[in-house]
Amino acid sequence: MLEQLISLAWIIAKILIIVLPLLGVVAYLTMAERKVIAYMQYRVGVNRVGIRGIGQPIADAMKLIFKEIIIPKASNRYLFILAPILAMTPALVAWSVVPFDDGWVLANVNAGVLFIFAMTSIGIYGIICAGWGSNSKYAFFSAMRVAAQMVSYEIAMGFALVGVLIAAGSMNFTDIVHAQSGSVLHWYWLPLLPLFVVYWVSGLAETNRAPFDVAEGESEIVAGFHVEYSGMTFAMFFLAEYANMILISSLAVLMFLGGWLSPFQGIPLLESTFNWVPGIVWFAAKASLFLYLYLWIRATFPRYRYDQIMRLGWKVLIPVTLVWIFVVALAVQFHLPPWFA
């Protein structure tokens, strides 16, 4: 009994160790977003709260916490309250199978990729519930758009992951990362370059980020599925979106950029020089790279038209992934050099 309690407490401690920093990263990602986009528009961005604006995310969070949560009379209040929770939970649960370093993983599940895939898909329910429960035409339109978009891009994303699974021969993230060890050139971004690009594009679409953020359209549907939400319920959607962004970036690192592996692996002198750097630092650095890319892309590209999004998803990304899965399968089956020999 005592042993069980201790192991339970240990698991809860581990969860807190993952979730609390994650929420901190989410908070500062919002600030980084404002800062990066400002810099790309020749502005300086937030710099008023605290030293160089460092207190801005905390001020934002305090504001949202103390705001009133307004529940529209016409809404379905159970779904309305449930929706942000449904959106938030999967975004956090998915982190349980992400290895931050060799062995630093809450649950070393054998089908980790599948689990993550399932969790990110469940996140859609939160958005659909929000759209339906709000009983507002704008929220509903937005939810419909998101649902269709996410379902389409999940296929392309799934196929991109299938390529990784074929190449690594495993669904366990730790094994996938180990399969990439060798050098920067052994990471899967190079042999699976088209899948990497497709994964990233569909990752943008999955998280409803620019240029695929049709869930919100200021001129047509206001803020999208969360128009009716205020205060903390709105913040939950926000948190979920950013947690998902970080998740997608981390997955890109795990599957295409060698997770916690040092980028200097295989280079004679540098490898030993940087041996002391813990793997999680490399992991965080690579994930930050992708998060920056998220913001960079948002600052650069205009929003896609809805039919173009659908065309891109179904007519471009899915055929590309299918072709490349075929190529990878052949390479793995016949042990083709340079990567699969």
Place this chain on the structure above:
Amino acid sequence: MKRLIKTVKSFTLWELFQGLFVTGRAFFGKKITIQYPEEETPISPRFRGMLALRRYPNGEERCIACKLCEAVCPAAAITIESEEREDGSRRTTKYEIDAFKCINCGFCEEACPVDSIVLTPEMHYHIENRGDNILTKEKLLAIGDLYEERLAADRAADEKYR
């Protein structure tokens, strides 16, 4: 051939990278933000802000109560009453500008033959109490005294074009 180039371009995401390059360059570019309360944009010597009445260097007020400003004022913001002073010169007894009516057009300054009524470069002012919007002669002269140096410099800088 054209189609081939187009296909290659779209599959290598050529144009997207060009776009990313533009914003990437901007990221490291010089920022043009002016941090307002601490920094301000440069102001032209012709800037039309709050009104003021000037004096001559010897302390004599410039206004001779010709009432040209009152006549030209499109918003009828200026009220002037004049009388003969003991020394026989014509001076104003009342010179009031309603700050609520004033549209800062600068016609009064242009009309003034003695450079008495001027618009200062000061734009940070507010009105707290009812009645404060009426700028009396004393107030206007005080403002003029406060900004005299700047006003003289601005007038000198603009001398060529007047």
